[in-house]
Amino acid sequence: MSTDAGGHGPWPEGYARVVLDTVDSTMAEAARRAPDIDRPTWIIAKTQTAARGRRGRTWVAPAGNLNATLIFRPEATPGEAAKRSFLAANALYQALSIYVPAARLGLKWPNDVLLSGGKVGGILLESSGQGPFVDWLSIGIGVNLRHTPQGVTEAAFPPTSLFEETEADIAPLDFLATLADAYATQEAKLLRLGFQRIREDWLSKAARLGEVITARTGREDITGIFDTIDGDGNLVLITGTGPRAIPAADVYF
Structure with missing residues (x-):
């Protein structure tokens, strides 16, 4: 395990990174670490043995794809915390657009990113808290970088991968550095401009808007x-x- 945040491109100030070889899921690991975090922390694993997606669905996560979760303590109500899914989607779109023409990407409500009509990435949020504000929020992000998952039969959209569509072979740690920087920018934008700007940015990239x-x-x-x-x-x-x-x-x- 490593907690070093260097060596894979610029890393956003104030964010930590934990690198694991294998874990049941980065979301589960984030929940276990939640009581001890002192700053926003990205957790990335090379492989996951029990990954899950939205509504408890199985998320196929072969080595070479991105399996990562950001855990932090926003000063936010549960409703405000849930809006972070749009920040994450904007950031993921921005990160992917470095490697593929943006015209081939689209955001599908509430939490998917499409590439050439197939699902290339998904976002999952979990939080905990008994009072008016959440104690912590975790944002899980899975991206099919190297491999297209096989045997996925329950998805509304067939999976695809960045490599399948572009032959760009991007290491997960390199992609995470790009994604983490993009997400930090989204948080700064939320702080300065409010959710309305996040919403406008998301809508500008939304798939099938007006249809x-x-x-x-x-x-x-x-x-x-x-x-x-x-x-x-x-x-x-x-x-x-x-x-x-x-x-x-x-x-x-």
Whole structure:
């Protein structure tokens, strides 16, 4: 294990980094380390044995892909903390756009990044806290850098990888340095300009904005025109009965 933050490109000031060979999941490791962190900390593992995605789904994480989690203590309510998924998406888009033309990338609400129509990265948030503010927040980010996961049958969009699409062979630690710097910039932007600017940036990269999509909530399928995301990060669809704000769903198009 290493806690050195150097050697793989510029690293954002004030952030720590922990490098592991193998872990059950970086999200689980972040939760275990939460009581002891004294600054925002990225945890990256070469391999994960029990990775998971949104709603408890399995996340296939072969060696060579990015498996990383940022854990920190934002001064934020649970609702404010949840908006960090949009900061993470903007940062991931920015990091990927260094290696692939931005026109081939898109952000899919609520937490995926698409490359040429396939899923190249996903984001998962977890937090803990009993009071008005969260005690800690972890942002897990998985990116298919080198390998396209096989045997994925439950995904709304087929997985792809950066290497498959571009033949760019990027080491996970190098990519993390780029991503960590981009995320730090997003936090600075949130502090200075507020969530409205984060929201505008996200919408400028959103896949299928203004088009008909379907949101599957588990109770119903809602089809309508993807109009926007609101100030709380909800998906807003224009349906036959008027606008619908949807806090959580899987999106299909």
